[in-house]
Amino acid sequence: MTRLPRRLLLATAIAAFTAFAQAASAAWPEKPIRIVVTFGAGGASDIIAREIATPLAQTLGQPVIVDNKPGAGGTIGGMEVARAAPDGYTLMLSNSTPLSIGPFTLAKLPYDPVHQFTHIAQVGVAPVLIMANPKAGIASLKDIPKAVGAAGGQMGFGSGGPGSIGQIVGEMMKADMKLNLDHVPYRGGAPMSADLLAGTIPLGIDVITAYVPMVKLGQLTGLAVTSRTRSPLLPQVPTVAEAGYPDLLADNYFGVSGPPGMPAPVVEKIRAALAEIVARPAIAKRFEELGVLPAYVGPAAFTTVVEKQIRDWTPAIKAADLGPK
Structure with missing residues (x-):
């Protein structure tokens, strides 16, 4: 029996895995998607999450479930999403608290708010x-x-x-x-x-x-x-x-983020769906009724928004003595 060279075996395995990943991404989503809200029901993040969940489910063809995970300045829900499988089935309704503020009030940073998430899109500011x-x-x-x-x-x-x-x-x-x-x-x-x-x-x-x-x-x-x-x-x-x-002066952003390392095709599906949803006149009107300005930006720009908020708010957290003691 002829043995294949190790390099050829490795290349074959990589090609097979890539093909599998591409096929899985193409079929996504195949089951319900969960949006983690880092506050309790009835608050701003919860309202925005529920406003986008229904049209997102209609666009993607799978149920979108809003799951409230409050506590620890938004970091309980944030940790759950940061550590979730990067398959696109666990997302977070992201805002200033779990990304730009909450992590920096703890003695040990629970996650990297920039690099330990895939920031998919900003949908509004308030x-x-x-x-x-x-x-x-x-x-x-x-x-x-x-x-x-x-x-x-x-x-x-x-x-x-x-x-x-x-x-x-x-x-x-x-x-x-x-x-x-x-x-x-x-x-x-x-x-x-x-x-x-x-x-x-x-x-x-x-x-x-x-x-x-x-x-x-x-x-x-x-x-x-x-x-x-x-x-x-x-x-x-x-x-x-x-x-x-x-x-x-202080503005809060609303967006959708996921775990790090999400497949690019899955990110693109979610991004495109959110861009189309936020552009709908009925959604824009509903956002404005809630006091939220529809403000869609994609992954790169949204990541920049998160980075800027962190730079702006870290001095404020220290000045207010909210950081680790």
């Missing part, structure tokens, strides 16, 4: 909203110091969780106003808004998405948005610069 319960007697950002004084020199503000962009903005506001503001973390925006509406906490800070109807109905008072321009959905709410605090 400002943070600083808001108050109407009974708290706070009608503007400049009323907060007076309210803190009336409360005995101490007041709490709620956010969607430890290491969230809401906490970052709150800690920056605390430093800027030189006030004793206590962070009250929640497991997502929904439980935080419930306590804010009930008056359990006087202030809340979160991505604008879920709170537009509450402000419009007068259930909450919008104090400021952290974007450079006013939100078209809440035009009566000033920007932080207009309110006298320009250093509080």
Whole structure:
């Protein structure tokens, strides 16, 4: 029996594996796809994930399941996706918290937010909203110091969780106003808004998405948005610069990422589907109703967005003393 040279055997094996991988990519998807949301149900990320899940399922021909995995500043869900098989069946609704903020508040970096993910596409951006319960007697950002004084020199503000962009903005506001503001973390925006509406906490800070109807109905008072321009959905709410605090500028991005090493054909299928979905007038209108500006960019540009956010927010995390002790 003639033995094939080792090099020929290796080349044959590589060719066979490549052919298998290409065939698998061409057939993808063959089973349901899961989108991990790093916050609880009802928050901004959860809403965006569910808005894109249905049309994504219709385009790809398989169910798309939204799976909420909150905790540890978004890093619990982030770790699950970073360590998942790179087959395209586990994705993440990515945003500033699990990528640009949460990992850097821990003593040990749980994953590399840039290189340990395949960043597929950004789908939108949204400002943070600083808001108050109407009974708290706070009608503007400049009323907060007076309210803190009336409360005995101490007041709490709620956010969607430890290491969230809401906490970052709150800690920056605390430093800027030189006030004793206590962070009250929640497991997502929904439980935080419930306590804010009930008056359990006087202030809340979160991505604008879920709170537009509450402000419009007068259930909450919008104090400021952290974007450079006013939100078209809440035009009566000033920007932080207009309110006298320009250093509080902060935008949150929304996108879809997966584990590292995903096959290029699978990435392209997801990217193309997301680009088409975000371009649909009905989806764009729904995003805008939620306070999110549709803003599609592909893999390379989205990776650059993540890198820039990390550079911008790392100093803010250190200044707010949110990093490892």
